Amino acid sequence: MTHHTVPAYAALSPQAPLERITVPRREPGEHDILIEIKYAGICHSDIHTVRGEWGAGGDYPIVPGHEIAGVVSAVGAGVTRHTVGDRVGVGCFVDSCRTCESCRAGLEQYCTGELGMVGTYAATGRDGRTTHGGYSTHIVVDENYVLRIPDGIPLDAAAPLLCAGITVYSPLAHWQAGPGKKVAVVGLGGLGHMGVKIAHAMGAEVTVLSQSLRKKDDGLRLGADHYYATSDPATFTALAGTFDLIVNTVSADIDLDSYLSLLKTDGTLVQLGAPEKPLPIAPFALITRRRSFAGSMIGGIPETQKMLDFCGEHGLGADIEVIRADQINEAYERVLASDVRYRFVIDAATI
Structure with missing residues (x-):
């Protein structure tokens, strides 16, 4: 298999700041698409992975980035889903076994086959090579794992939908957020702010549960009906037995029993954040x-496409701060300090 190289930003070790290197990309095969990356979102998972905090990380160098928005620049001879010039996205995985029960059901994220879900970066692809993510100028992906980005969403604001957007859309859809349902979103960060927008667009009554009231004006602007501080014990008394669904977007250790007490009978608390210790x-x-x-x-791919189409219909994109590639390390520190409203997006033209 022939390869070419492209510029990228990578971590060379868990402690190292990210720096510019070149990485190999395979030449597009029959069903492959070569994408010129325009924007790549910075997800908290990127930081966890490059710093080896989830016991993952694999072989260095690691090129993170699984919130990718770009334009098709070449297609393999057998490609039918996309054509040159299409606006496309790539999310958290670029392949899966395709034959297990989950894959056949369009739930590739839960692939149980031998190959498993192949992450967009720091994973091993079918060719045995390590995958490199979106902090680069180009990526080659099988057409079955590439999404269409509707014209109504700017590419920079669309990039974070490929992880943050689908991460909140999936549970909101699965647990049927909509008119007559009371939904709480815990945390107003990269995931939480999209959770508020999407739950509101679905027609649910939306409450934000945040540590403080610091972002209250933002929360209400994004579509929340109510906003409460969880640092105030009165919040838990006032809201006892209120919600049909609570979506927890934070990775911090929280007192789950207190949050469970806010659910109605038959209510569900869905955990999206991944704290290091058991809860x-x-x-x-x-x-x-x-x-x-x-x-x-x-x-999965079908649901991610549904989410993008939903966001296109409702004019939803992420609230972003676009940065140059040489600001990535600074952006990581700001993410850890919760100093971003609400997602950093790298302009790939600066890589």
Whole structure:
């Protein structure tokens, strides 16, 4: 298999700042698409992975980035889904086994086959090579794992939808957020701000549960009906038994029992953030009102396309701060300090 190289920003070790290098990309095969990357979002997962914090990371150098928006610049002879010039996106994975029950159901993120879900970066592809992500100028991806970005969404604001957008859309759709449903979003960050926009567009009554009221004006502007500070114990008294669905977007250790107490009978708390340590739950927090504690991870290709189309119809994109590639390391520190409203997006032209 022949390759060419492209510029990228990579971490050479867990402690190292990201720096500009070149990485190999395969020549497009029969069903491959060569994408000129225009924008790549910075996801908290990128930071966890390059710093080896999830016990993952794999071989260095690691080129992160799984919120990719760009334009098709070449297609293989057998490609039918996309043509040169199309606006496209790539999310958290670029392949899967394609034959297991999950893949056949369009739930590739839960692939149980031998290949498994092949992450967009720091994973091993079918060719045995390490995948490199979106902090680069170009990427080659099988057409079955490439999404259409509707014309109504600017490419820079669309990039974070490929991870942050689908991560919140999937549980909101699965647990049927909509008119007559009361939904709470815990945390107003990269995921949370999209959760508010999408739940509001679905017709749900939306409440933000944030540590403080610092971002209250933003929350209400984004579509929240109510905004409460979780640092105030009165919040948990006032909202006891209120919600049909709570989506927890934060990766911090929180007192789950307190949050479970906010659910109605048959309500569900969905965990999206991945804290480093196990989360304790008192059985009676679940038993007493038939409450559920659940998890959810991104979405499959069909659902991700549905999410993009939904966002296109409702004019939804992420609230972003576009940066140059030489600002990536500074942006990482700002993400860790929660100093971004609400997603950094790298302008790939600066790589």
